[in-house]
Amino acid sequence: MRAADDARWLAELVSAHEGGMLRYATGIVGAALAPDLVQETFLRLCRQERAAVEGHAVPWLFRVLRNQCWTALRRQGRATTDSMLEGVASHAADPERQLEGRQGADVALRAMAELPRRQGEAVHLKLCAGLSYQEIAVVMDTSTGNVGALLHQGLQRVRAAVVAAQASRVHGDAEAEAAAVAAGEGGA
Amino acid sequence: MATSEREEREAEARQVVDRLLGELDPGAEPALQERLSADLALKALDAEMSDTLALLREGLDGLPQPERSEAQQAALQAAIEGDGAPVPAPPTWWARWEAALREHRRRLQVAIGLLGGVAAGAMALLVWLSEPPQVANLAPTMLEEATAAEPAEVPEAEHGLGAAPEPRYAPPEPQDAPSAAPARRPQHPQLRRERRSELDDLLNGAVGSSGSRPPRRPAPSASPRPAPRQRPRASEELFANPYAHDGSGASRPARSPAPATAAHPTMPTQEAAPSSYGSARSLLPTRHYGFVDTRHQPVSSFAADTDTASYARLRDRLSDGLLPDPGTLRVEELINYFDYDYVPPAGPHPVAVHTEVASAPWNPRHRLLRIGIKARAAAEIGPRNLVLVVDTSGSMRSDDRLPLLKQSLLQLVDGLRSRDRVAVVAYAEQATVVLPPTSGSERRVIRDAISRLSADGMTNGSDALQLAYQLAEQGLMPGANNRVLLATDGAFNAGETSLSALRALITRLAGSGVYLSVLGFGHEAGGDATLEELADRGNGNYAFIDSPHEAHRVLVRETSDRLVTVARDVKFQVAFDPERVASYRRVGYENRAMANADFADDRKDGGELGAGEDVTVFYELELREGPAPGATGAHVGSVRVRYTHPGGTTGRQLDVSAIDRGGAWEEASRDFRFAAAVAELGLLQRRSTGIPLASHGRVIEMAAGALGPDRDGYRAQFVDLVRLSRGLLR
Numbered sequence: 033m034r035a036a037d038d039a040r041w042l043a044e045l046v047s048a049h050e051g052g053m054l055r056y057a058t059g060i061v062g063a064a065l066a067p068d069l070v071q072e073t074f075l076r077l078c079r080q081e082r083a084a085v086e087g088h089a090v091p092w093l094f095r096v097l098r099n100q101c102w103t104a105l106r107r108q109g110r111a112t113t114d115s116m117l118e119g120v121a122s123h124a125a126d127p128e129r130q131l132e133g134r135q136g137a138d139v140a141l142r143a144m145a146e147l148p149r150r151q152g153e154a155v156h157l158k159l160c161a162g163l164s165y166q167e168i169a170v171v172m173d174t175s176t177g178n179v180g181a182l183l184h185q186g187l188q189r190v191r192a193a194v195v196a197a198q199a200s201r202v203h204g205d206a207e208a209e210a211a212a213v214a215a216g217e218g219g220a
Numbered sequence: 221m222a223t224s225e226r227e228e229r230e231a232e233a234r235q236v237v238d239r240l241l242g243e244l245d246p247g248a249e250p251a252l253q254e255r256l257s258a259d260l261a262l263k264a265l266d267a268e269m270s271d272t273l274a275l276l277r278e279g280l281d282g283l284p285q286p287e288r289s290e291a292q293q294a295a296l297q298a299a300i301e302g303d304g305a306p307v308p309a310p311p312t313w314w315a316r317w318e319a320a321l322r323e324h325r326r327r328l329q330v331a332i333g334l335l336g337g338v339a340a341g342a343m344a345l346l347v348w349l350s351e352p353p354q355v356a357n358l359a360p361t362m363l364e365e366a367t368a369a370e371p372a373e374v375p376e377a378e379h380g381l382g383a384a385p386e387p388r389y390a391p392p393e394p395q396d397a398p399s400a401a402p403a404r405r406p407q408h409p410q411l412r413r414e415r416r417s418e419l420d421d422l423l424n425g426a427v428g429s430s431g432s433r434p435p436r437r438p439a440p441s442a443s444p445r446p447a448p449r450q451r452p453r454a455s456e457e458l459f460a461n462p463y464a465h466d467g468s469g470a471s472r473p474a475r476s477p478a479p480a481t482a483a484h485p486t487m488p489t490q491e492a493a494p495s496s497y498g499s500a501r502s503l504l505p506t507r508h509y510g511f512v513d514t515r516h517q518p519v520s521s522f523a524a525d526t527d528t529a530s531y532a533r534l535r536d537r538l539s540d541g542l543l544p545d546p547g548t549l550r551v552e553e554l555i556n557y558f559d560y561d562y563v564p565p566a567g568p569h570p571v572a573v574h575t576e577v578a579s580a581p582w583n584p585r586h587r588l589l590r591i592g593i594k595a596r597a598a599a600e601i602g603p604r605n606l607v608l609v610v611d612t613s614g615s616m617r618s619d620d621r622l623p624l625l626k627q628s629l630l631q632l633v634d635g636l637r638s639r640d641r642v643a644v645v646a647y648a649e650q651a652t653v654v655l656p657p658t659s660g661s662e663r664r665v666i667r668d669a670i671s672r673l674s675a676d677g678m679t680n681g682s683d684a685l686q687l688a689y690q691l692a693e694q695g696l697m698p699g700a701n702n703r704v705l706l707a708t709d710g711a712f713n714a715g716e717t718s719l720s721a722l723r724a725l726i727t728r729l730a731g732s733g734v735y736l737s738v739l740g741f742g743h744e745a746g747g748d749a750t751l752e753e754l755a756d757r758g759n760g761n762y763a764f765i766d767s768p769h770e771a772h773r774v775l776v777r778e779t780s781d782r783l784v785t786v787a788r789d790v791k792f793q794v795a796f797d798p799e800r801v802a803s804y805r806r807v808g809y810e811n812r813a814m815a816n817a818d819f820a821d822d823r824k825d826g827g828e829l830g831a832g833e834d835v836t837v838f839y840e841l842e843l844r845e846g847p848a849p850g851a852t853g854a855h856v857g858s859v860r861v862r863y864t865h866p867g868g869t870t871g872r873q874l875d876v877s878a879i880d881r882g883g884a885w886e887e888a889s890r891d892f893r894f895a896a897a898v899a900e901l902g903l904l905q906r907r908s909t910g911i912p913l914a915s916h917g918r919v920i921e922m923a924a925g926a927l928g929p930d931r932d933g934y935r936a937q938f939v940d941l942v943r944l945s946r947g948l949l950r
Contacts, residue, residue: 034302042300054286063284071292078299123283137279144276158241159273160280165243183241184234191265191272 038082045089046074053097056161060101062119069104073097091170094161098153098171117152121145136194143193144186151186154179232259236266240273257909260510511803511842511910514796520804521819522812524593524790524827524835527752528774529740529764531557534905536766538945544905551902552808555836558898558934560891562594562834569874570596570786571829573861577880578888580840581922582900582911588885589839589878590892591794591859595786597832603639603700605657607688610673611708612646617675620766621741625707628739628771629670636660643691644669647684657695685725685736692734701784702734704758708751709742726757735785735828736760739774752811759788759828787863789826789871792837793819794878796857800843807838807899822864822871829863836895840910843880853881890926894935897922901942916946 034042050070057066073096077085085092105118124141144155150172157168165183169176235252238244244252256263288296512520530553537544565572572594580586608629616622636642640660646652655669688704696702726736736758740751755762763774791814796804806813818824829835841856859876885896901919903911920942927935 034300039300039302046296046300050288054288055280055283058283058286059280063286067286067288067292071288071296074296075299078296119283120280124279137275137282140272140275141279144279155276159276165241180234180238180243184237187237187269187272188233190276191268194272194275195268 041082041086042078045077045093049090049093050074052161053093056094056156057097057101057119059119059156059160060098060116061104062122065104066119069097069100072100088170090163091167094157094163094167095171116149117145117147117156120156135197139197140190140194143190147186147189151182151189154182155186155190158183229262232262233265236262236269240266240270260909264510511805511840513803514798514801518798518801519793519795519816520806520839521791521793521814521816522806522809522837523814523825524792524829525552525809525812526556526827526829526833526835527553527755527762528557529752529762530554532764532766532770535941536764538941543945546906549902549905550808550810551899551906552812552837554902555808555838555895555898556834558894558938560592560594560834560836560895561928562592562891564594564832565596569863569872570865571790571861571863571874573859573874573876575859575876575878576889576892577841577856577878578883578885578892581885581896581918582903582914583840584913585842587841587843587856587880588896589794589841589856589880590895591792591837591839591878592834592891592895593790593829593861594834595829595831603637603641603697604660605641605692605695605697605700605702607643607645607657607692607704608670609645609647609684609688609704609706609708610654611648611684611706612673612675613648614675615709616741618742621709622673622675624765624768624771625739625741626670626673627768628765628775629707630667631772632775633663633666633670636663636666641695641697642666643688643695644673645684645688645691646673647687648675651684651687653687653691657691689732689734693732696733703760704734704736705739706736706754707739707741709740723753723757726754730758734758738762740764756825759785759825761828761830784831785828785866786831787829788866789822789824790829790835790861790863791819791824791826793860793862794839794857795860796841797855800846800854800856800880801841802844803842804839807840808902809837819860819862820871820873822862822869826862836891838896838899849880849882851881853879856880890928893922894926894928897926898938901945905945916942920946 053070053073054066057069061069073093076096077089077093080092102116105116120141124138124145144152146152147155153172154168157163157171163171165176165179168179172179174182232252232255235244235248236256239249239252256266527550530548530550534544534549534554562574563572574592574594576590576592577587578590580588610622610625610629612622616625633642638659638661641657642655642660643653643657644655644666646654654673655666658665660666685704685706688706692702692704730736736755737760738751738755738758740762741764752762763770765771765774793816794804812827814824814826827835843856855877857878859878861874861876862871864871885893888896897919900911900914900922901916904914904916904919920939923935923939923942927939930936
């Protein structure tokens with residue numbers, strides 16, 4: 033039996049972060065697996081002492097979820113050393129989406145999925161889950177300053193890819209499209 | 221030294237990112253604001269980064285949104301309540317809250333959204349009313365500020381998150397929405413667009429009309445945030461390369477000269493907008509107006525452009541009581557809408573080049589170089605071989621499209637002569653030859669064919685163009701004006717939809733000696749850039765037709781001479797004297813920039829110049845400190861104009877010196893003053909920076925003082941238009 037106050041605390045955490053966590057996990061492992069991992073994370077939360085988590089519940093949730101996602105990827109043999117945003121990558125590469133006239137967003141997503149792993153992770157935690165630098169630092173086990181640097185480097189690369197892709201669209205040049213990808217990889 | 225400067229830049233760039241992500245130390249905010257208003261490159265980065273973030277968010281919003289299954293929810297609920305033991309009854313208010321929330325989640329979200337919308341509208345109205353427009357040109361800025369400043373308060377109201385000072389964590393009330401992400405995305409472009417439309421509504425008297433808000437996405441796991449914005453050509457609009465206009469791309473806009481604007485009371489955009497970050501719209505125009513340091517890049521090259529569509533669109537918007545979208549305004553098209561009395565060429569060249577330098581009306585510290593070229597008038601108008609390609613797709617049905625087009629074409633028919641030839645191709649799903657090539661003497665046949673056109677179906681423009689080019693090629697008259705006239709609203713929604721295929725087609729067919737003119741109809745901005753590009757590929761002109769008056773102007777008055785090309789591939793190159801000129805910016809022609817190396821390359825496409833046409837270009841110059849120019853004036857740069865004869869292959873070049881005699885704009889020629897007034901309006905409408913003295917009142921004053929003979933009344937109409945726009949802004 034759990035005290036009413038504690039149950040409420042848990043329920044609030046669930047309702048407040050479920051959406052962000054689902055988005056986050058979807059970006060890594062895809063939509064099929066995300067609910068299970070989020071569920072497992074919440075169940076683990078329920079097994080924790082409140083005092084052990086309270087005060088840093090958000091980074092705790094995302095850190096547990098991140099590790100689960102990572103494990104799941106590895107189990108599927110999809111984990112590579114250079115990226116973990118498999119969900120984002122496969123979404124952006126979905127040929128059906130190419131027809132929707134959202135190239136700008138897709139270029140950005142592709143560039144994001146191709147970022148070096150740490151940069152991509154920081155961007156993902158920031159934009160998908162809306163965590164603060166401080167929270168991201170806890171999740172990624174690094175300093176707040178380093179989070180800022182990772183985000184900056186990552187976003188600069190995405191920006192370079194987006195701008196280059198735009199230039200290629202304006203000039204209708206397939207080669208520039210390739211250059212856009214190259215700029216995204218080597219830029220910043 | 222250099223290293224530390226680079227580090228400083230890096231640090232600033234990081235701060236820009238921090239700020240866009242809401243992580244900038246508030247203490248650092250004012251200093252960064254100052255840097256942003258002083259450094260155009262940094263500002264460009266800010267805008268691009270903001271756009272990138274918006275795109276990433278849009279993209280991430282598009283990811284699938286799974287939910288935990290009901291079984292999972294029940295299992296978790298049991299776990300939360302603890303081990304299946306009897307659950308202590310939660311406080312009744314909480315139970316009711318939660319039950320109600322679960323049951324009416326969607327309705328609540330909509331209601332919250334609507335409430336937020338009303339609140340946002342009210343807020344915008346308050347912002348609007350609380351700042352009386354002191355000067356006419358404050359108003360567009362306020363519009364931007366009202367949209368840009370909102371992240372401070374409105375999004376919270378919008379999302380129903382209350383006044384939580386730190387919205388990233390869970391709000392005290394349980395909500396099924398993830399509070400984190402939505403509360404942090406005040407800069408989502410759709411929000412801005414909505415508010416913009418609300419503001420438009422306000423302007424039009426529809427206060428508080430929440431019904432005009434786009435529906436919210438009902439996805440249950442999504443927070444109440446608007447659907448991802450559909451951006452038909454956001455890419456083109458938002459991601460114009462800020463450095464594109466310096467040609468080689470190698471140089472960067474120099475750090476702005478001592479910002480005259482920073483302390484100027486009539487220039488509130490920079491300082492007053494507390495969080496213009498994320499407002500791509502407010503930043504977009506300024507990116508195009510970076511000054512280029514002559515030490516890095518003394519040479520500026522671009523292709524001539526005689527299109528005038530932007531002016532017609534501006535007039536269209538203002539006549540409807542709406543403010544124009546700054547992103548769709550091309551200043552050069554405003555300037556070139558008007559005729560200027562430049563002296564026509566007397567020598568062997570078909571074009572004459574004139575330069576004039578005076579003070580910049582909008583910034584007395586700067587000089588304004590005007591380059592005007594005038595094409596030879598046609599001695600006699602040769603025969604015309606015209607193929608009209610008419611879009612009869614469903615979207616052309618409205619009154620401002622096909623009916624207007626038919627009316628325009630009938631006017632054109634009146635001017636036909638027996639040696640002219642006309643064919644008509646209509647296209648919807650399929651292209652059909654409505655009228656085979658027919659002599660201009662058979663006007664009734666031609667009229668009947670045009671009158672029969674009606675709109676339905678999808679659009680397949682490329683087939684029609686191919687067919688039209690075949691017809692034009694079959695009837696190719698050497699020495700005649702062989703031209704395809706494409707009339708469309710730009711919605712190519714079937715067949716070879718991809719623009720690149722169309723581009724390739726037009727470029728290929730342009731090689732056969734047939735030119736392409738595009739007439740744009742309808743309000744949608746979406747087709748605008750597309751149409752312009754198609755015309756460019758086809759060595760032709762692009763005009764936007766918004767009224768019978770404009771139709772007459774383009775089709776009747778101008779087809780007669782304008783359609784006779786006297787110079788092909790007209791390009792400009794200006795080599796500034798770095799000793800005299802510290803930095804410069806070109807006013808307009810953003811999408812006409814070319815690499816300096818391409819200027820002398822005759823294979824590279826430039827602009828076409830019809831008989832009697834003129835082109836006007838302004839460069840705004842920041843001079844170095846030095847003695848005032850003497851009586852002979854000071855050489856500020858060399859202007860080169862390159863062109864090819866319509867039948868020739870080798871380019872020819874004219875060189876002219878630009879001499880600054882130190883005069884003020886008030887003493888400049890009438891055409892200089894009028895064109896500068898038009899340019900100033902364009903800069904105002906595009907929310908350009910660095911125009912401390914610009915105002916609608918002064919535009920009116922300048923233009924009204926430079927009407928001249930004004931045979932067609934266009935200049936007087938311009939003055940009326942600016943009065944109208946000033947009235948709108950009040």
